[in-house]
Amino acid sequence: xxxxxxxxxAMLIMLLAISCGKQKSSDLPLPVDRKESxxxxxxNNNLISYNPYTGGKQWEVFFKGVCQGVPVLYKKKLYLxxxxxxxxxxxxxxxxxxxxxxxxKPSILSIAVDNDKVYMGSQTDSFYCYDLSGNKLWSYDPxxxxxxxxxxxNGNVYFGADVxxxxxxxxxxAAVWTSAPTIGSILSSPRVSNGLVYYGGQDKKIYAIHESDxxxxxxxxxxxxxxxxxxxxxxxxxxxxxDYGVYCIDTTSPSAPPAGELRWKYPTIDRxxxxxxxxxxxxxxxxxxxxxxxxxIDHVSGTLKWKYPAxxxxxxxxxxxxxxxxxxxxxxxxYCVDVRNGSTVWKSFLNGSTESSPMVDDxxxxxxxxxxxxxxx
Numbered sequence: 001x002x003x004x005x006x007x008x009x010a011m012l013i014m015l016l017a018i019s020c021g022k023q024k025s026s027d028l029p030l031p032v033d034r035k036e037s038x039x040x041x042x043x044n045n046n047l048i049s050y051n052p053y054t055g056g057k058q059w060e061v062f063f064k065g066v067c068q069g070v071p072v073l074y075k076k077k078l079y080l081x082x083x084x085x086x087x088x089x090x091x092x093x094x095x096x097x098x099x100x101x102x103x104x105k106p107s108i109l110s111i112a113v114d115n116d117k118v119y120m121g122s123q124t125d126s127f128y129c130y131d132l133s134g135n136k137l138w139s140y141d142p143x144x145x146x147x148x149x150x151x152x153x154n155g156n157v158y159f160g161a162d163v164x165x166x167x168x169x170x171x172x173x174a175a176v177w178t179s180a181p182t183i184g185s186i187l188s189s190p191r192v193s194n195g196l197v198y199y200g201g202q203d204k205k206i207y208a209i210h211e212s213d214x215x216x217x218x219x220x221x222x223x224x225x226x227x228x229x230x231x232x233x234x235x236x237x238x239x240x241x242x243d244y245g246v247y248c249i250d251t252t253s254p255s256a257p258p259a260g261e262l263r264w265k266y267p268t269i270d271r272x273x274x275x276x277x278x279x280x281x282x283x284x285x286x287x288x289x290x291x292x293x294x295x296x297i298d299h300v301s302g303t304l305k306w307k308y309p310a311x312x313x314x315x316x317x318x319x320x321x322x323x324x325x326x327x328x329x330x331x332x333x334x335y336c337v338d339v340r341n342g343s344t345v346w347k348s349f350l351n352g353s354t355e356s357s358p359m360v361d362d363x364x365x366x367x368x369x370x371x372x373x374x375x376x377x
Contacts, residue, residue, distance in 0.1 A: 034093060037361040038326050039078065040334055041067040044352035047078070049095060052321060052360060055336060055346035059095030063088055064102075068355040069110030069149065072118075072374055073366035079132070081107045081120055087134040092361060101134035108355070110149035110189070112157070112373040114170065119157050121146025127159065127166070129173060138173035142166050147185045148199070148229075151373035153192035154211070159373075160186030165197060167214060177214040182207075184225065188239070189275075189373055193232035196251070200226025200239050206249055208237065208260060218259040220249050229275040229317070229370050231285070231377040234299060236263055240272025240287055246295065248285075248302055264302025268295065275317035275357075275370030278377060279325065279339040286325050286339070288314025294327060294335075296342060306342035310335060317369035321360040328354055 037058060038050045043066050049058040065084025072079045077098065078090040085106045089099035105122040112119045117137065118130040126139045127146055148160030157170045163181040168174060184202025191198045196208045196217055202225040208217040223243030230239040237249045237260065245267050249260040269291035276287040283299040294308040311331030318327040324345055328334050332353055336345040357369040368374040 034076065034361075034363060036321075036363060037092070038321075038334070038336075038358050039071055039073075039361065040328060040350065040354060040358045041071065041080070041356045042350050042352035042354040045082075046352070047071065047080070047090060048350070049092070050334065050348060052324065052326070052336070053345075055334070055348040057348070061090055061095060061097055063097075064100070065106075066355070068108040070357055070359050070369060070372040070374070072111055072113040072368075072372075073359070073361055074113045074132075077132075079111060079113055079118055081105075081111055083108050083123075087118075087130065089132065089134075099134060103128075103130075103134060103136075107146075109146060110372045110374075112150045112152050114152040117170070119150045119152060119170070121148075121150060121159055121161070127157075127161070127168070127173075129157075129170075140166075140168050140173040140175070142178075147187055149189040149371065149373045151190055151192055156211075158190045158192055158197055160188070160190065160199065162186070165190055165199060165209065165214065167197075167211075179209055179214040180216065187227040189229040189371055191230045191232050191237075191370075191375075191377070194251070198230040198232055198237050198239075198251075200228060200230060200241070202226070204241075204243075206230070206237065206239055206247065206260065208251070220247070220260045220262065222247060224271070227273045228287075231276040231278065231370050231375075233278050233377045234283075236299070238276045238285055238287075238299075240274055240276065240289075242271040242273070244268050244270060244272070246272055246276070246285070246287055246297065248299075266295065266297050266302050266304065268293070273315050274327075277318050277320050277325075277370050277375070279320050279323070281323070282339060284339055286318045286320065288316060288318060288327055288329075290314070292329070294318065294325070294337065296339065308335075308337050308342050308344075316354070317357040317371040319358055319360055319367050319369040321362055321367050326358045326360065328356075328358060334358065 065082030144162035228240035
């Protein structure tokens with residue numbers, strides 16, 4: 001009887017050992033869940049991920065050089081370039097750099113990513129298209145350094161290079177058209193909407209040119225240079241100006257000759273280089289000013305709903321996710337403010353200044369500020 005007991009016991013131990021051994025050898029690492037996140041780069045050569053609801057830091061990575069543009073989220077990776085000429089891909093699930101490649105093409109502009117291609121304007125020579133590994137597919141020489149971030153639309157790429165807007169084929173890099181020159185470089189990123197390309201110039205004008213051939217539809221004169229990028233939403237083009245104002249131009253007016261008509265102008269206390277965005281649920285336009293304020297303006301009437309006093313100049317362009325708006329100020333804080341009443345939800349110290357603007361992983365395609373060519377407005 002004892003012999004049978006010991007034999008059974010020994011067999012049980014062996015089975016347990018085999019079972020444990022199999023489980024250990026076949027186990028895979030637990031999957032990492034994708035999280036909603038706010039991303040921001042700083043002049044400390046880093047990219048930081050924050051929880052969008054609490055402001056808690058989730059992870060941080062460091063680069064060679066500073067990313068002054070807005071990173072682009074594509075297939076669970078963030079893509080960006082730096083002013084030291086490097087190209088990066090960052091795994092958002094692990095918070096790890098997966099690609100670091102020296103392109104030797106410094107850039108301070110935002111990139112665009114579309115159909116597995118990365119589009120980037122260099123500060124030294126040409127406009128480039130790369131694959132997702134940073135291998136060059138083609139280049140285009142605009143005859144001047146690139147000065148505004150690109151937008152991909154309807155098979156073409158649109159961007160500013162010094163005094164002209166260029167439209168090139170997104171697959172081949174072949175020139176489609178070049179706009180008439182402005183007076184002063186175009187720093188405003190173009191926005192393509194309903195057959196027109198909108199942008200601002202250092203000649204103080206807001207422009208709408210035809211997407212098909214670059215010919216002028218209308219222009220509107222403001223009181224000072226424009227470096228803000230336009231938002232096109234609800235039949236209106238909204239943009240900031242250095243003349244201490246936010247402009248709203250009607251994009252559907254049947255004027256003859258064709259000319260955009262002023263719907264409203266909201267006066268600020270200092271220049272507005274920030275690019276606007278909108279909270280669709282409340283029709284609220286959000287934009288930052290050099291007077292330290294983030295403005296919430298009624299999209300239809302142009303009246304102020306509220307303004308939020310940050311601790312310093314707001315050059316950053318805000319981004320909206322849900323009922324929250326995110327932006328950074330020169331006081332080195334990343335702010336989260338409730339769009340509905342202008343109250344502080346949280347703010348997080350970045351420990352470094354930034355020339356970039358935040359973007360949000362919404363678990364879909366990402367939410368982008370107006371300065372990025374990836375913005376949907």
